[in-house]
Amino acid sequence: MKFDTFFEEVSPFHVLSKFLRRPRVDFNRLKATVIVSTGRTGTCFLARLLNKPELGMYAVHEPDPTLVELGYDVVTGRKPVEHAKSVIIRERANIFSAARDKLYIESNGGLIFLLQPLKELIPNLKVIHVVRHPVDIVRSGVNRCYISKGRVFQTYAEDQRWKLRTTDFSDATEDWGALDIYERFMWTWALKNNCAARFVRENPAIGLTVRFEDIFHSADHNGFYSMLDFLNLAELSSKFSRDDFKQVVNGSKAAFAEPFEAWPSRRKASLERICGPVVRDWDYQYSIANGQLA
Numbered sequence: 001m002k003f004d005t006f007f008e009e010v011s012p013f014h015v016l017s018k019f020l021r022r023p024r025v026d027f028n029r030l031k032a033t034v035i036v037s038t039g040r041t042g043t044c045f046l047a048r049l050l051n052k053p054e055l056g057m058y059a060v061h062e063p064d065p066t067l068v069e070l071g072y073d074v075v076t077g078r079k080p081v082e083h084a085k086s087v088i089i090r091e092r093a094n095i096f097s098a099a100r101d102k103l104y105i106e107s108n109g110g111l112i113f114l115l116q117p118l119k120e121l122i123p124n125l126k127v128i129h130v131v132r133h134p135v136d137i138v139r140s141g142v143n144r145c146y147i148s149k150g151r152v153f154q155t156y157a158e159d160q161r162w163k164l165r166t167t168d169f170s171d172a173t174e175d176w177g178a179l180d181i182y183e184r185f186m187w188t189w190a191l192k193n194n195c196a197a198r199f200v201r202e203n204p205a206i207g208l209t210v211r212f213e214d215i216f217h218s219a220d221h222n223g224f225y226s227m228l229d230f231l232n233l234a235e236l237s238s239k240f241s242r243d244d245f246k247q248v249v250n251g252s253k254a255a256f257a258e259p260f261e262a263w264p265s266r267r268k269a270s271l272e273r274i275c276g277p278v279v280r281d282w283d284y285q286y287s288i289a290n291g292q293l294a
Contacts, residue, residue, distance in 0.1 A: 022094065025096045025097060027123065028124075032122050032125055033104070033106075033128060034108065034111050034118060034127055035108070035128045035130060036108065036111050036115070036128070037129065037130040037212075038132070038137055038188065039109040040140040041131070041132045041212045044062075045247070046059075047060055047105065054239065055239060057102055057103045057104075058103070058104050059104075059106075059107065060105070060107070063092075066110040067088065067091065067110050067111060067114060068109075068110030069163075071113030072164055072168075076168045076169065081116055085121055109192075112192050115127055126206050126208075127207045127208070129193075129196040129197065129200055131193050131196075131210070131211055132211070133213065133279075134189045134190075134284070138182055139260075141156060141188075142156070142181055142185065142256050142257035145256065154256050156181055164188065166187065174274065182263075182267055183267070186274040187274055190275050193278055197209060197278070208227070208230045210223045210226060211223055215245075
């Protein structure tokens with residue numbers, strides 16, 4: 001890096017100029033909705049679907065920075081909520097301002113641990129929590145991969161890839177070192193969905209939980225239309241059709257994960273132990289005896 005470029009980036013004059021260029025946000029006027037999940041739940045698709053110009057909304061998927069690391073700091077207690085609020089103001093000022101008077105929708109799983117600071121900042125906030133069957137999330141996570149020198153590798157088979165672990169929580173009952181990749185995704189599913197579901201239960205006027213399956217797999221996509229109703233946008237229902245839901249965005253391509261029918265009894269028992277207390281909130285059913293999902 002050249003000296004003059006370095007000086008420009010670190011000098012107090014440069015920092016001050018960036019601060020002065022940042023727009024002021026009137027949070028009392030901001031209309032914002034965040035869509036959160038574990039990931040692998042169609043959040044990218046939903047942002048694209050809702051960002052049609054004729055809808056009059058400003059919808060984005062995981063804008064930079066995603067704030068996911070900030071969420072980890074908050075949920076583990078490394079950083080307080082007040083710190084998170086100041087970072088959100090700094091990092092979202094431009095995009096909040098760009099939304100102007102439109103409904104701003106941010107579809108971003110990275111915000112799942114930042115719902116409380118967002119609520120304290122934005123009086124007109126709404127939260128949509130998308131939940132997907134844990135077996136599907138686990139298998140999708142196990143299938144995450146990368147390519148190196150022409151070979152395909154499982155991303156999360158490498159321990160350093162995991163940003164949250166049971167060791168980050170003093171009250172965790174699971175031994176991280178004893179969990180295999182399937183069980184680690186089970187634990188992550190339960191942690192994230194329990195956090196979001198608790199927020200929705202405590203804030204029913206501004207929170208809604210919708211099943212992934214009801215959005216994408218039901219014959220009438222009633223989960224999606226319940227989202228529109230929740231956002232007081234039922235009049236836009238005619239703007240969408242079944243054809244809108246035929247496309248797949250950011251789907252898994254690898255096939256490392258074993259089908260549920262082939263899971264050993266120990267893994268199925270782990271599913272019940274780790275996800276069971278959370279999964280029943282959404283009427284997800286699975287039979288440990290015959291491996292059939294419903």
